[in-house]
Amino acid sequence: MTTTSFTVLLPTPCPRVLPLPLFSGKVAAGFPSPADDYVEKTLDLNELLIQKPAATFFVRAQGESMLGAGIHPNDILVVDRSIEPVPGKIVICSLNGELTVKRLERDNERWKLKAENPAYADIVIYEALELVIWGVVTNVIHPL
Amino acid sequence: MQPLLALVDCNNFYVSCERVFRPDLIGKPVAVLSNNDGCIVARSQEVKDLGVKMGVPVFQVQNLVNKHNIQLFSSNYSLYADFSARVMSLLEEFAPSLEVYSIDEAFLDLTGVYPCQKDPIAYGHRIRRAVFRATGIPVCVGMGPTKTLAKLANFAAKKWKNTGGVLDLSEPVRREKLMRIVPVGEVWGIGSRTAAKLNQLGINTVWDLATQPSKRMQAQLTIVVARTVMELNGIPCLELEEITPNKQQIVCSRSFSRRLTEYQELSEALAEFCTRAAEKLRQQHSVTGCITVFIRTNPFNPKEPQYQRAASVKLDAATQDTRAIIATANRMLKALFRIGYGYQKCGVQLSHIQPESSPGQMELFDFADNSLPTESRPLMKIVDQINRRFPRAISVAATGFDKTWKSKSERISPHYTTDWRELVGVK
Numbered sequence A: 001m002t003t004t005s006f007t008v009l010l011p012t013p014c015p016r017v018l019p020l021p022l023f024s025g026k027v028a029a030g031f032p033s034p035a036d037d038y039v040e041k042t043l044d045l046n047e048l049l050i051q052k053p054a055a056t057f058f059v060r061a062q063g064e065s066m067l068g069a070g071i072h073p074n075d076i077l078v079v080d081r082s083i084e085p086v087p088g089k090i091v092i093c094s095l096n097g098e099l100t101v102k103r104l105e106r107d108n109e110r111w112k113l114k115a116e117n118p119a120y121a122d123i124v125i126y127e128a129l130e131l132v133i134w135g136v137v138t139n140v141i142h143p144l
Numbered sequence B: 001m002q003p004l005l006a007l008v009d010c011n012n013f014y015v016s017c018e019r020v021f022r023p024d025l026i027g028k029p030v031a032v033l034s035n036n037d038g039c040i041v042a043r044s045q046e047v048k049d050l051g052v053k054m055g056v057p058v059f060q061v062q063n064l065v066n067k068h069n070i071q072l073f074s075s076n077y078s079l080y081a082d083f084s085a086r087v088m089s090l091l092e093e094f095a096p097s098l099e100v101y102s103i104d105e106a107f108l109d110l111t112g113v114y115p116c117q118k119d120p121i122a123y124g125h126r127i128r129r130a131v132f133r134a135t136g137i138p139v140c141v142g143m144g145p146t147k148t149l150a151k152l153a154n155f156a157a158k159k160w161k162n163t164g165g166v167l168d169l170s171e172p173v174r175r176e177k178l179m180r181i182v183p184v185g186e187v188w189g190i191g192s193r194t195a196a197k198l199n200q201l202g203i204n205t206v207w208d209l210a211t212q213p214s215k216r217m218q219a220q221l222t223i224v225v226a227r228t229v230m231e232l233n234g235i236p237c238l239e240l241e242e243i244t245p246n247k248q249q250i251v252c253s254r255s256f257s258r259r260l261t262e263y264q265e266l267s268e269a270l271a272e273f274c275t276r277a278a279e280k281l282r283q284q285h286s287v288t289g290c291i292t293v294f295i296r297t298n299p300f301n302p303k304e305p306q307y308q309r310a311a312s313v314k315l316d317a318a319t320q321d322t323r324a325i326i327a328t329a330n331r332m333l334k335a336l337f338r339i340g341y342g343y344q345k346c347g348v349q350l351s352h353i354q355p356e357s358s359p360g361q362m363e364l365f366d367f368a369d370n371s372l373p374t375e376s377r378p379l380m381k382i383v384d385q386i387n388r389r390f391p392r393a394i395s396v397a398a399t400g401f402d403k404t405w406k407s408k409s410e411r412i413s414p415h416y417t418t419d420w421r422e423l424v425g426v427k
Helices: A045-049 B013-020 B045-049 B058-067 B077-092 B114-118 B120-135 B147-159 B172-179 B192-200 B206-210 B214-220 B223-232 B263-283 B322-336 B377-389
Strands: A056-061 A076-080 A090-095 A098-107 A110-114 A131-141 B005-010 B030-033 B040-043 B071-073 B097-102 B105-109 B139-144 B166-168 B250-260 B286-296 B308-319 B343-355 B424-426
Touching (some): A045 A131, A098 B424, B120 B139, B206 B223, B263 B322, B263 B377, B308 B322
Parallel strands (some): B030 B071
Antiparallel strands (some): A056 A076, B286 B343
């Protein structure tokens, strides 16, 4: 007899939801808070950062090639795979099998992956290069 | 209006999940191993092409693994469950109702869905593109007026690349062409034993079966086969099951990373399985009336002395209390255990499952013969609540502290989507 058991997780890509109350006033005993009627909902960062939960993934930035775009080593990037990767977007792509973050650019007929750091050269895309766009970066989470 | 159902099935699902964060593995042979890293349970196309069969123990194909550098992964269930939930939620956007059939496949009811009516094939491709784009998981879409035909269409869409991964079997002419070349054993619901019986009756292809009078099939075989005949002819007999029925049986068992020889170790492992099973039981608001325990040595090693036994007990009063289930299971284990064997696996099965609110269920009773306290549903409820927030914070002492028997998962990939510390790095 064998068994495999799966726990089907809820389709939220963020396992820790932190609801922040919009108002929080102390309740005086006996008197209801006059603000009570105005508390409509709590703010959820997921709502701010994530448009399409099923297509959104978190990845961690390594290296300094995108410093100019405000992406520092160890930052968490919010990546939406369902967004169209048009020129100008910062994308995650698989370049010869390795995941990398760069800005997608196009001048004339040529596609380029541009680093946002003068110390890094642009990568011009040519046919022999194995390149697959993995997703579009929508936000950076950077601890201060 | 002719009904239209679709079966959407992920290609090599576990392998595809592993490849999303490891694009370097695309096009390379990849396989995923069962619990305890014992057998191959998922194969990339490259591994299938090497002739590695589903379910083989790894040691039997070690030569191929070395020679072709097959990348092996332990099962990463939290990763697969996460991807499954993503795929299912995307599919919900395409159909008014959906049945999650397994971790990697779902039936969609597309009857009367306007953009689909106009061009079902184009709609199927839209589903494929949307799922692949959002998740990186490739899927195939099979369509037909019944579940059985949708399943068959999916099988063909996977097998024949020129379908582009989408096939619609609504047209009887197209059905016949396919059915004439597919062996009957490939039909959904026809197991290998039924297929052998059908072959004896001269029924070899799906077409042979579809052209049988269903009455004859019911008389000579079973009602299930008769129903399959009707379904193959486009007459729906099986409905979409949108709500998963509560389980009638809950089994929890594992293989051990090493052979267990002591009663104490086995008993601690069993207590843990009982804990998991009881949690599942309470999750579906049920009680169990029958507990089965089984233990066995490793059947793959005939040189070891072999022993396997199982025992069941019917309970006087149905329960959902972890402590009662562990105590009862342990009593059986004591009776089954023989010294001198290396045990490889044990498990517990709960059956005679009823809703917790069913009449005749006593809320409180003494299980005096176990000298345990009174069954307490509120206590179990609180334990479940705490454990949901702080996983495994509270457990019954019988589960012990030494967990060295736990299954091996030496080749597990990071929990890319469920652990902040294990996100994939991008340069």
